Amino acid sequence: MRTDTLLEQLCKINAIAGFEASASNEIKEIFGRYCDKVWVDTFYNVIGYKKGSSKNGKKIMITAHYDQIGLIVTGYEKNGFLRVSNLGGVDTKALLAREVTVHGKKDVFGVIGAKPPHLLSGDEMKKNVKLTDLFIDTGLPDEELKETVAVGDPVSINSQFVRMVNGCAAGRNLDNRCGVAACVLALEKLKNIEHENDVYVIATVQEEAGLIGAISSSYNIEPDIAVVIDVCHGDMPEADKASTFTLGKGVPVGVGPAFNKNVTQQLLKLADQEGIPTQLCVEAGDPGTEAWAIQVSGMGIAVVEVCIPLRYMHTGAELVNLEDVDTAAALVSKFAAGRTVRLSKEDADDTDTD
Amino acid sequence: MIELVRELAGTYGPSGREDEIRGVIRKKISGKVDELYTDTLGNLIAVKKGNGKRIMLAAHMDEIGVVATYIEENGFIRFSNIGGVSPVFSLGQRVRFANGVCGCVCYEEKLKEPKDLNFSKMFIDIGTNSRERTMEYVSPGDIAVFEAGTIEQNGRYISKALDDRIGCAVLIELIGQLNEVKNEIAFVFTVQEEVGLRGAGTAAYAIKPDLAVAVDVTNTGDTPGCNPLSIELGKGAAVMIKDGRTISHPLVKNKLIDLAKRFDIQYQLEVIEKGGNDAGSIHTTAGGIPSGGVSIPCRYMHSPCEMVDAGDVKNVVKLLKAFIQSED
Ligand SMILES: [Zn+2]
Numbered sequence: 040m041r042t043d044t045l046l047e048q049l050c051k052i053n054a055i056a057g058f059e060a061s062a063s064n065e066i067k068e069i070f071g072r073y074c075d076k077v078w079v080d081t082f083y084n085v086i087g088y089k090k091g092s093s094k095n096g097k098k099i100m101i102t103a104h105y106d107q108i109g110l111i112v113t114g115y116e117k118n119g120f121l122r123v124s125n126l127g128g129v130d131t132k133a134l135l136a137r138e139v140t141v142h143g144k145k146d147v148f149g150v151i152g153a154k155p156p157h158l159l160s161g162d163e164m165k166k167n168v169k170l171t172d173l174f175i176d177t178g179l180p181d182e183e184l185k186e187t188v189a190v191g192d193p194v195s196i197n198s199q200f201v202r203m204v205n206g207c208a209a210g211r212n213l214d215n216r217c218g219v220a221a222c223v224l225a226l227e228k229l230k231n232i233e234h235e236n237d238v239y240v241i242a243t244v245q246e247e248a249g250l251i252g253a254i255s256s257s258y259n260i261e262p263d264i265a266v267v268i269d270v271c272h273g274d275m276p277e278a279d280k281a282s283t284f285t286l287g288k289g290v291p292v293g294v295g296p297a298f299n300k301n302v303t304q305q306l307l308k309l310a311d312q313e314g315i316p317t318q319l320c321v322e323a324g325d326p327g328t329e330a331w332a333i334q335v336s337g338m339g340i341a342v343v344e345v346c347i348p349l350r351y352m353h354t355g356a357e358l359v360n361l362e363d364v365d366t367a368a369a370l371v372s373k374f375a376a377g378r379t380v381r382l383s384k385e386d387a388d389d390t391d392t393d
Numbered sequence: 394m395i396e397l398v399r400e401l402a403g404t405y406g407p408s409g410r411e412d413e414i415r416g417v418i419r420k421k422i423s424g425k426v427d428e429l430y431t432d433t434l435g436n437l438i439a440v441k442k443g444n445g446k447r448i449m450l451a452a453h454m455d456e457i458g459v460v461a462t463y464i465e466e467n468g469f470i471r472f473s474n475i476g477g478v479s480p481v482f483s484l485g486q487r488v489r490f491a492n493g494v495c496g497c498v499c500y501e502e503k504l505k506e507p508k509d510l511n512f513s514k515m516f517i518d519i520g521t522n523s524r525e526r527t528m529e530y531v532s533p534g535d536i537a538v539f540e541a542g543t544i545e546q547n548g549r550y551i552s553k554a555l556d557d558r559i560g561c562a563v564l565i566e567l568i569g570q571l572n573e574v575k576n577e578i579a580f581v582f583t584v585q586e587e588v589g590l591r592g593a594g595t596a597a598y599a600i601k602p603d604l605a606v607a608v609d610v611t612n613t614g615d616t617p618g619c620n621p622l623s624i625e626l627g628k629g630a631a632v633m634i635k636d637g638r639t640i641s642h643p644l645v646k647n648k649l650i651d652l653a654k655r656f657d658i659q660y661q662l663e664v665i666e667k668g669g670n671d672a673g674s675i676h677t678t679a680g681g682i683p684s685g686g687v688s689i690p691c692r693y694m695h696s697p698c699e700m701v702d703a704g705d706v707k708n709v710v711k712l713l714k715a716f717i718q719s720e721d
Contacts, residue, residue, distance in 0.1 A: 057635065057641075058640075060643050080681070081642075081644075082642070082681045111635060113622070113664045114621055114622070114623040124635075124666050126640070171620070190634065190661075251640075251676070251677060255677065255680050259680040259681070
């Protein structure tokens with residue numbers, strides 16, 4: 040499947056953190072094309088299963104969250120305005136003057152109102168706008184608004200998926216639909232690779248609201264090894280070099296206490312052998328991804344992480360390089376197949392295998 | 394109801410020291426349920442047997458308090474907080490230790506700015522004048538709760554510790570009202586909610602319910618100069634959509650709303666940014682348990698004069714009764 044077509048389809052889906060139920064079937068349908076079995080669990084995690092060819096294979100879990108950040112209605116103001124709070128880590132600056140969809144009884148178009156600069160006081164000019172200062176202007180008469188939209192209804196940001204000339208794509212929800220796309224592409228590749236391991240590819244829910252889907256999935260699946268695919272920060276002018284990564288120059292692989300050292304080394308070695316470009320993404324502690332929750336699930340799980348660099352995270356104009364999505368899929372599928380990687384008991388961190 | 398609320402709210406039971414309150418609750422419900430036991434952490438679990446869905450209702454029985462950390466030479470007690478205690482609210486209040494000894498919460502007089510008020514500048518005076526005398530009654534590690542009576546006025550209950558003894562009262566009331574149930578209902582009086590939702594998760598892990606509902610209090614947005622919040626005292630049971638820890642599971646949330654509509658039970662919808670209740674630890678337990686909350690709107694939370702509406706409490710009981718009896 041073409042990466043851009045797939046990603047465009049995925050980005051159109053509305054799966055706001057905690058409100059993924061309605062979107063789960065579409066993800067299930069896409070996963071289903073390449074899996075032996077696919078199901079949706081009680082929390083709307085979508086699990087695609089590919090059986091391994093050997094009884095001695097390992098259980099590999101690959102996760103990418105499919106929820107997106109958004110807003111939630113908290114109350115009404117007169118004249119068709121709604122008050123809101125956040126679902127996940129929204130950037131209020133980036134919300135100003137955005138077009139949104141309020142998912143009430145029916146979808147309602149709205150804009151996030153911003154005071155024009157002419158009306159801002161000197162103090163207001165300097166301060167970042169608070170979420171409590173933001174309103175959604177729906178233009179609906181108050182009675183109709185109350186009839187259509189309830190407190191607690193989710194709100195998504197409107198934004199088109201755009202193909203750029205340099206092989207990049209821009210739009211909303213690329214965090215982490217590009218990870219989900221890599222999962223689908225990896226499943227597609229696994230159809231043509233003989234693999235000993237049982238592979239569970241999971242599009243998880245509520246990552247943005249506290250890693251909820253990762254916590255429930257890792258408990259239910261109990262994998263031997265988990266691979267998290269998520270975004271990291273892409274390079275841009277003026278940004279800190281240590282925490283940003285060049286687009287199109289290979290996929291950053293997580294390094295740090297959250298990630299199993301030996302399995303990560305095997306992953307990097309495999310990438311080397313296969314000529315798949317990687318970078319190193321150093322995380323001193325909590326990487327802010329599902330790896331942190333999966334690692335301590337049950338009796339502990341060896342986790343590795345493959346990242347896709349993304350610019351302008353948590354805004355309506357995120358940007359990724361499509362080539363990175365393909366690279367992530369190539370690396371993850373090869374790794375999961377376990378043809379060159381030794382996945383043995385000695386994978387525990389405290390064993391010296393060097 | 395007021396008698397039950399008064400007895401529960403007046404009983405000592407800060408986080409980690411729930412023995413006394415658990416004893417009181419146990420007495421009230423023993424003989425009315427099929428199973429009654431205390432787990433390792435101290436959660437009190439009461440089960441009504443049934444063959445349908447397994448449903449867990451959780452109300453925390455712990456309350457906020459203060460813990461003695463150091464005894465000054467002249468007998469004054471330095472202290473720290475157990476749970477979300479506000480230095481401002483504590484000022485000038487009386488506290489009571491497990492042995493019944495009371496103290497006054499005061500502050501260092503040199504302190505000029507209210508914003509500089511914190512527990513390190515405050516102390517408890519139990520009326521002694523030496524470390525030795527104080528130590529006869531209070532040692533570091535001893536925990537005290539705030540002391541305040543319970544009244545009913547203008548259709549409201551006003552008391553300390555309504556968070557969450559009012560939730561405990563709701564569960565006790567439900568146990569009393571239920572006869573035969575189709576579903577299996579686990580009424581859980583949890584420990585250590587105020588210090589990080591510690592008890593509910595382990596109880597849920599053992600019970601493994603199909604659905605869970607936390608029954609706790611929630612803030613209101615109906616007092617002068619408060620932050621905007623669409624919850625009002627007297628406007629019905631609050632069905633939780635989201636708090637700082639949990640986005641309610643659609644199965645639970647939708648069922649509650651449908652039942653409220655069907656049985657014409659007054660309700661409101663709750664979206665809270667910060668803070669979380671027991672649902673927060675239940676819903677991530679054992680591979681995920683669909684969870685939500687039904688809250689009792691409460692003004693001045695974590696103060697010695699918390700206020701809830703008696704009608705709201707009735708509506709919470711009605712809604713939860715419909716929920717646990719519902720067979721679909
Ligand atoms: Zn509470």
